Amino acid sequence: xACSAACCCASSHGLFYRSLTTTSRRPARLRLIYPxxxxxxxxxxxxxxxxxxxxLDADDRDDAIxxxxxxxxxxxxxxxxxxxxxxxxxxxxxxxxxxxxxEGLADFIPGLSECRLLxxxxxxxxxxxxxxxxxxLGFKFNAxxxxxxxxxxxxxxxxxxxxxxxxxxxxxxxxxxxxxxxKWSVQEEEQGGGPGDSYQHHTTLSYLVELEPKxxxxxxxxxxxxxxxxxxxxxxxxxxxQQQHEVR
Numbered sequence: 603x604a605c606s607a608a609c610c611c612a613s614s615h616g617l618f619y620r621s622l623t624t625t626s627r628r629p630a631r632l633r634l635i636y637p638x639x640x641x642x643x644x645x646x647x648x649x650x651x652x653x654x655x656x657x658l659d660a661d662d663r664d665d666a667i668x669x670x671x672x673x674x675x676x677x678x679x680x681x682x683x684x685x686x687x688x689x690x691x692x693x694x695x696x697x698x699x700x701x702x703x704x705e706g707l708a709d710f711i712p713g714l715s716e717c718r719l720l721x722x723x724x725x726x727x728x729x730x731x732x733x734x735x736x737x738x739l740g741f742k743f744n745a746x747x748x749x750x751x752x753x754x755x756x757x758x759x760x761x762x763x764x765x766x767x768x769x770x771x772x773x774x775x776x777x778x779x780x781x782x783x784x785k786w787s788v789q790e791e792e793q794g795g796g797p798g799d800s801y802q803h804h805t806t807l808s809y810l811v812e813l814e815p816k817x818x819x820x821x822x823x824x825x826x827x828x829x830x831x832x833x834x835x836x837x838x839x840x841x842x843x844q845q846q847h848e849v850r
Contacts, residue, residue, distance in 0.1 A: 673825050681814040688836040690805045692847035694766055694790035697807055700843040701786055704729055710842045712834050727751045750775055764792035784811035
């Protein structure tokens with residue numbers, strides 16, 4: 603993908619896209635402003651994301667950290683679903699605390715320069731985020747957006763003893779996408795626990811997003827950048843959660 607033709611910037615809870623062209627050598631600065639609006643109807647993770655996806659046929663993977671990512675085409679030509687996950691060597695509570703430290707996300711998420719909490723209620727948060735990214739040829743990309751997040755309750759999973767899961771569903775309430783919705787999922791399973799053994803926690807952080815731009819732009823040209831940004835986000839959250847867990 604040529605950066606002079608299109609670019610994208612991903613935050614921890616969303617991904618903002620804008621096409622651009624230029625004939626000047628001067629640095630270009632783009633802004634996308636998604637105005638805040640009245641709260642959208644409450645959406646749960648069950649509403650935004652259908653039943654659990656099948657095992658990933660990974661397009662990219664890093665076995666050292668248990669990272670996998672897959673981009674799939676939907677029925678519509680320009681709609682994509684991205685699924686990604688990474689292993690975190692920390693308990694569920696540490697990962698959840700990292701995800702929900704909304705005003706602290708910009709401290710460790712690459713390209714996220716600002717994340718403000720506009721509104722908060724029980725199980726709900728509305729975020730204002732600003733993402734910045736330096737591109738090739740002197741370009742700087744600046745994206746702003748308002749995203750609603752819906753925090754699910756803790757779930758006990760019957761398939762494995764001691765397994766737990768908690769999710770955050772998110773939805774862009776206004777912007778350059780016909781569809782932009784998905785979820786973060788934190789799932790923990792206990793390992794060990796035999797005679798004389800202590801329990802160890804195996805935690806997986808998963809990300810699912812379904813997206814379709816309003817304007818017809820070939821999403822296939824952006825898939826490489828999208829995957830790269832999502833990987834950076836997941837790895838940054840992983841490292842932050844592990845660091846905070848070690849400190850505590």
